[in-house]
Amino acid sequence: xxxxxxxxxxxxxxxxxxxxxVLIVVMxxxxxxxxxxxxxxxxxxxxxxPSLLPESPQWSNFAEVFKTIPVGQYLIxxxxxxxxxxxxxYLIIVPAAYSLSKYxxxxxxxxxxxxxxxxxxxxxxxxxxxxxxxxxxGLMDTYVALIIPFISNPxxxxxxxxxxxxxxxxxxxxxxxxxxxxxKIMFRIMMPMVRPALVTIGLLSFISNWNNYFWPLIMTSQDxxxxxxxxxxxLKDADTLQRWNVIMAGNLLLVLPMLGLYILASKKIRNAFxxxxxx
Amino acid sequence: xxxxxxxxxxxxxxxxxVIENLNLEIRDGSFTVLVGPSGCGKSTTLRxxxxxxxVTEGDVYIDGQRVNDVAPGKRDISMVFQNYALYPTxxxxxxxxxxxxxxxxxxEERKRRINEVCEIVGLTAYLKRKxxxxxxxQRQRVALARAxxxxxxxxxxxxxxxxxxxxxxxxxxxxxxxMHKRMGTTFVYVTHDQVEAMTMADDIVLMDNGKIIQxxxxxxxxxxPNCIYTAQFVGTPQTNILDGRLPDGMKLGFRPEKVRxxxxxxxxxxxxxxxxxxxxxxxxxxIYSLDTPYGVIMCKSEDDVExxxxxxxxxxxxxxxxxxxxxxxxxxGEAERKMIAAAFRxxxx
Numbered sequence: 001x002x003x004x005x006x007x008x009x010x011x012x013x014x015x016x017x018x019x020x021x022v023l024i025v026v027m028x029x030x031x032x033x034x035x036x037x038x039x040x041x042x043x044x045x046x047x048x049x050p051s052l053l054p055e056s057p058q059w060s061n062f063a064e065v066f067k068t069i070p071v072g073q074y075l076i077x078x079x080x081x082x083x084x085x086x087x088x089x090y091l092i093i094v095p096a097a098y099s100l101s102k103y104x105x106x107x108x109x110x111x112x113x114x115x116x117x118x119x120x121x122x123x124x125x126x127x128x129x130x131x132x133x134x135x136x137x138g139l140m141d142t143y144v145a146l147i148i149p150f151i152s153n154p155x156x157x158x159x160x161x162x163x164x165x166x167x168x169x170x171x172x173x174x175x176x177x178x179x180x181x182x183x184k185i186m187f188r189i190m191m192p193m194v195r196p197a198l199v200t201i202g203l204l205s206f207i208s209n210w211n212n213y214f215w216p217l218i219m220t221s222q223d224x225x226x227x228x229x230x231x232x233x234x235l236k237d238a239d240t241l242q243r244w245n246v247i248m249a250g251n252l253l254l255v256l257p258m259l260g261l262y263i264l265a266s267k268k269i270r271n272a273f274x275x276x277x278x279x
Numbered sequence: 280x281x282x283x284x285x286x287x288x289x290x291x292x293x294x295x296x297v298i299e300n301l302n303l304e305i306r307d308g309s310f311t312v313l314v315g316p317s318g319c320g321k322s323t324t325l326r327x328x329x330x331x332x333x334v335t336e337g338d339v340y341i342d343g344q345r346v347n348d349v350a351p352g353k354r355d356i357s358m359v360f361q362n363y364a365l366y367p368t369x370x371x372x373x374x375x376x377x378x379x380x381x382x383x384x385x386x387e388e389r390k391r392r393i394n395e396v397c398e399i400v401g402l403t404a405y406l407k408r409k410x411x412x413x414x415x416x417q418r419q420r421v422a423l424a425r426a427x428x429x430x431x432x433x434x435x436x437x438x439x440x441x442x443x444x445x446x447x448x449x450x451x452x453x454x455x456x457x458m459h460k461r462m463g464t465t466f467v468y469v470t471h472d473q474v475e476a477m478t479m480a481d482d483i484v485l486m487d488n489g490k491i492i493q494x495x496x497x498x499x500x501x502x503x504p505n506c507i508y509t510a511q512f513v514g515t516p517q518t519n520i521l522d523g524r525l526p527d528g529m530k531l532g533f534r535p536e537k538v539r540x541x542x543x544x545x546x547x548x549x550x551x552x553x554x555x556x557x558x559x560x561x562x563x564x565x566i567y568s569l570d571t572p573y574g575v576i577m578c579k580s581e582d583d584v585e586x587x588x589x590x591x592x593x594x595x596x597x598x599x600x601x602x603x604x605x606x607x608x609x610x611x612g613e614a615e616r617k618m619i620a621a622a623f624r625x626x627x628x
Contacts (some may be wrong), residue, residue: 173331177376178429179352188377192368246595 034255038062038248045244061249065235068246070223071253074231081146081216081227082209086202088151093201097160098186102172112161117152123214131218145219146227150209156201163194196271203265205259228254281342281355281465282307283328283430288337290323290489297323298489301337306482310466314476314512315486322471324486325435328467329356341433344467351383357426358435362442363418365410365425371397372406375425398609416447427462434459436468438540440475452478477501484508488581507532507606516566516577518600524573524622528604531619533594535566538578549623551576554589573623619628 037045039057064069099105100112130149139145167190174184191198216227223231232250236242262269283305290298298320305311313321326332328339329409330351339346346354357378366374372393379389397403400420410418419439426434426558436455440448456479470476476483477497485492485500485508493500493509504510510518510532521531542550553569553576567578569592578592599613599619609615 168362168364170360170362171366173351174349174360174364174425175366175377176331176356177329177356177358178425179381180377184381189368195368227359 008203013072032247034251036246038252042241042243058245061245062253064243064246065250065253069231069234069250071228071231071250073223074226074228076227077143078228080212082206084143084147085150085209086206088147089148089153089156089205090198090202092151093153093156093160094186094191096157097164098182098190099137101161101164102167102169115154115157118152120156127215127218134219139219141220141222141225143225146216146225149215150205150212153201153205156205160194160197164190164195169194196268199265199268203261203269206261210258217237282340283433283465283467284340285324285327286338286340288324288327288339289335290320290332291335296489301489301491303484303491303494305465305467308463308465309481310456310468311482311484312468312470312476312480313484313486313563314470314473315492315592317471319486320489321471321484321486322437323489325437325467325469328433329358329435330354331544342538351363355429355432356435357429357431357433358437359419359422359426359439361438362453363410365418365421367410370407370409371402371424374410374421375428375466378425378429392428392430396424399427400424416451419443419451423458430487431464434462434464434466436466438470439468441470441472441480455479477513479608479620504600506607507602510534510600510602516579519576520602521576522574525618526622527602528607529609530602530604531623532600532602533598535577535579536564537594537598538569538576538580539593539595540578540580540582540584540590541593542591543595545620548593548595548598549620550591550593551623553592555584555586558584558586 036053038061039059040051040054041058044051044054096115100108100115134140134145171189171193172185175189180188211229212227213229213233216225216230217233220226220230224235231248232254235247235250285301285303288298288301288303289296290301295338301320305323313324315321323332327334328341330346330349330403330528334347341354341356366377369377375393375396376389379392384392393406394403396408397626401598402417402420402424405413410421413421419442422439426436440451443451452475453480455466455468459479468475468479477500480497482494483497483500484494487508492512493505495503495572500509501513504513504518507518507520507530511520514534514536516535518532518534523532551569551571551573556568556570556575559566564581565583567584569576569578571592576592584590596611596616596619599611601609601615601619603609611619
């Protein structure tokens with residue numbers, strides 16, 4: 001009986017490992033393919049059957065990206081948009097989460113429900129009215145049009161509220177007795193206490209805005225305001241022949257900053273999700 | 280230094296009235312302890328004085344000035360919380376400095392005051408540490424230093440010692456008494472522990488169900504309780520109450536330490552036949568529980584008697600409290616002595 005159990009355990013173990021490997025391959029292969037293609041010659045990208053690795057890495061593909069599109073301009077636009085969105089989001093979600101967690105006011109739960117409702121309405125429903133509104137206001141091809149629709153973040157409010165709920169009320173009361181204003185309590189006491197959550201919310205929102213393709217596409221028509229994802233997509237239309245190696249090099253340029261950011265902050269993000277309380 | 284007074288104060292949460300018509304005077308420079316079982320309204324009272332809790336009705340005065348609408352931070356009050364409520368992301372120094380900085384005290388002056396206070400509470404070596412890296416006792420000191428440094432008119436403490444171990448608690452009690460003497464500020468202290476109340480207070484405010492049962496000095500509270508509740512709240516083991524022997528529902532009370540393990544002369548007191556049920560050795564004293572015809576009574580004595588001994592114990596009239604059917608204290612004169620003597624005539628069960 002024991003022997004059989006051992007065999008079963010070993011079998012399950014192998015299955016477990018194989019399962020995980022399959023998942024890793026499914027997840028990582030497209031990424032690997034992007035890197036590999038980015039370093040191939042145009043000829044290699046069109047080979048059939050395709051080769052897994054380039055014969056010699058073609059770093060010139062990256063230079064080609066810079067020659068084809070104004071990467072610098074797109075990068076600056078992306079940074080302006082993402083940094084502004086994250087900064088403005090903090091200005092809104094911190095006071096919102098603070099009031100929804102530590103203040104008593106009428107219809108508090110209704111307000112909270114409305115905030116959550118905002119999370120549940122899909123962008124597809126709201127983008128048309130917003131588009132017309134912005135178009136009427138002459139906001140097409142401006143940074144404002146790329147920033148304003150994203151500065152509310154119901155998920156951020158929800159997550160931060162959960163964190164603030166765990167901050168003992170006595171700490172806030174002590175600060176009140178220390179003659180601190182609500183603004184000061186928020187920024188000097190509460191925000192440092194929930195730093196992992198703030199980093200996570202900021203990062204997730206930065207990444208989702210960085211990757212945002214649809215909204216910048218419909219709101220911009222000039223290079224001066226286009227963001228990097230739009231720019232990279234333009235690589236596809238730049239020539240009649242699809243230069244997959246250059247397109248993939250562009251994609252790599254698009255993804256690398258996010259990857260670096262995530263690796264740097266991954267510990268903070270994990271901490272935020274397994275957060276167990278402030279002692 | 281400041282006096283505090285609460286006039287006709289009511290506190291309700293929705294329809295739930297926690298405190299109804301509370302009138303309280305706290306003397307300038309006194310060490311006043313609000314004591315009572317949990318849920319009696321003592322912490323709520325404290326929080327209404329600090330302004331952390333708004334009064335539903337009535338007025339709060341500090342130094343004769345009505346402060347109902349004054350924000351907590353503007354009342355010139357410091358408070359030490361039960362769980363210390365330190366700012367976890369700030370160092371000890373920043374914790375202490377925060378209140379001063381908010382009061383716009385100049386940097387030089389802040390440094391001087393922080394050093395002075397830390398010298399007093401023995402924190403100088405820990406100024407750069409975060410609260411998480413301090414022991415319970417050290418955190419307590421930071422909380423005290425943070426409160427002291429503001430040089431407040433009133434010093435509030437909400438069960439500040441309950442998270443410390445017994446030895447440290449005894450030590451801190453002495454330190455708090457010294458601190459009060461040195462500062463001369465009005466201290467308001469909340470606890471459910473009668474020992475803390477008795478040892479530290481100039482004035483004890485005993486509360487129950489949102490009402491003040493008795494307010495007096497510790498000695499007065501112990502020797503002259505105004506009702507059964509007070510008599511039983513103060514002192515361990517609690518005051519013996521004999522019910523059902525006296526006419527008109529009157530009750531007889533006496534403290535365990537006043538029970539003598541020998542008989543009294545007629546006219547001096549009463550004698551009760553008893554057998555020793557249990558015996559708790561405390562070292563200097565022994566606590567007995569005695570089985571008597573009137574129920575179990577507790578006795579605290581230096582005399583050593585064996586378990587199971589059958590004996591007569593005596594209680595002097597001078598050590599007795601007489602309570603009416605309404606549990607309030609009644610005067611005990613010559614006529615009452617005779618009545619008690621008759622009711623507890625030797626051996627009469």
